[in-house]
Amino acid sequence: MSLRIQCPACQRQFTVNEDLRGRTVECGSCEKQFVVDEESIVNERDRYFPGDIKKPGLAHYGVAPAPSESANQVDFATAMYSQTASAADVIPPAPGRTIAGVAGMGVLLLYLIVVVFGWMGQGFFGEMETPKRILLSGFVVAIGLLLIFSGGARRQKQTILGGIAVAVAALGLSVFMPAGDPIVRTTASFRLGPVEKSGEDPASGRMSEGEARIAMTYAPIERAIDVYGLESVWALWAPKMGQHFRYQIQRYLQRKTGAPARPAFYPREQGGLVVIEGVSIKMPELISLVERFxxxxxxxxDLRVVKIEVKGENLVEPSSELEAKLNNRASESFIVLNRKELEHIxxxxVKDAAQRLSTVEPTRFRSEIAARFVELLDEDSDTDFxxxxxxxxxxxxxxxxxxEKAVVLLVSDLLASEESVSKSMxxxxxxRRSAGxxxxxKQLWIQAPLNWEGEVIAMGSEMESVIVPSIDSSNRACQRSALLILRRVGTExxxxxxxRSLESSDRDSDVVLLLERAIEAIESRRGEPAEAPEPEVQSLVPPETVPVPGTEPLEADGEEEQREPESIPPNN
Incomplete structure (x- = not known):
């Protein structure tokens, strides 16, 4: 029979044989020695009542009050459980959804900043037409909200509400932004701070130099004058100007004034200040250039400043309707519209208009358009242009x-400056067989014989005298090209x-073959008569023949058919 004993030190219970009753044993857990007696033997029964089990570890739980004792009433809060709980409320969102939500909110916030700057008259957005602006805003808002909703419509309710608020703000600014002229914003444009007084004299309408210096912020012009000198600096001040026009104006001014660098641009509220540095242009010439736009x-x-008002209609991109008319060769306005394009800055x-006009027959304004083309030769140094x-x-x-004279002068200048010359010139x-x-x-042919060989041949025997000396040239490319040209256009x-060159040449040289062919071709053309020009109107009456003295005229046989005069074979 076995006994259930409990160590009085560690409360560990063991099952031992009844033969150990009254004997001393050692706890296998804490090594405490105790006697197996009634205190250490655990009585086992079917049920226990409070207080029956005496264990030191149960003392800190306390004792339940008796029913007769009064106790303070405690109110416990009742837990509320949702009946529509789902896994999405517990499982964290995927990284892709989080990124989509953050990206959507970022797109909306960035677009709102752009709209705010457009409202204040800065950036291209403020110059956009209202229907296009609303369409763009709706597209951006739709993309942003779509990204936010895909990031988690149930878990990120605050983000979704914030995105909707930003979207409404962006749409509202886009709708109620002052439309105005795309070139010059209206006076209803939003401004921060109090309205400053105008510096113009009500009587004359002219702003004094001192007031103009303050209004345009004259510091950049002073810095340029300190570097380049007073006579080498000009500035254009446009109080109202579309910012996207400045690139066309800068390129045009650099091209026409010969400035070493692109003119600097400084934004000034609704306009800007363009500073041209390192030029020797005079005021009348500058004004004539500025009046183009x-x-x-x-x-x-005294300030070296010209105040201007930009004509936006001369700078805006052509509409789709105008593009169609510019490319419609069958239209009556084709030549008129493209002629106007030739005046653009x-x-x-300008290049596109010239290319279109080169594909049609000149029927109107031939002299005016030809004169404009001659002027455009000096407009840009680009070879393709x-x-x-x-x-x-x-x-x-x-x-x-x-x-012809203008093109000859241009080619001479290009060769003097060692710049490339286009073949079309x-x-x-x-x-035209132009003089000069x-x-x-000859100079072009010596530099690149293979490139200009066709043009030399097209000139014919006029180039013979300048080509012949290259027969004995040490430049093998020029020598070969000269022999090929003389074979085609050489004379006696x-x-x-x-x-002489054939006799002095090495018989094993490949130049000998070219010399022999050139001599053979010239000799074959020696006995050929020159090509006679055809008469404009052939006479129907045969000319009378003058009899040679001492001979009798021969009578023609009536039955012999009258032969037509033989045509002169063309010159090969």
């Missing part, structure tokens, strides 16, 4: 209108030099 309001010559639009202009000149220019001069072309073409004048 603006109206001159005031000239402060944007060099790319000049090539396009020369192709248009070939179509619109007439002999004697001065276009030389093709135009070759087509031979030395220019070149034969002696070709034969």
């Amino acid at each position: 603006a109206n001159v309001e005031e000239v402060y010559e 944007d060099i790319d639009r 000049r090539s396009t202009i020369c192709k248009a000149i070939m179509v619109w220019s007439s002999p004697g209108d001065g276009a 030389i093709e135009f001069l070759v087509d 072309l031979v030395p220019l073409l 004048a070149s034969l002696p030099l070709l034969q």
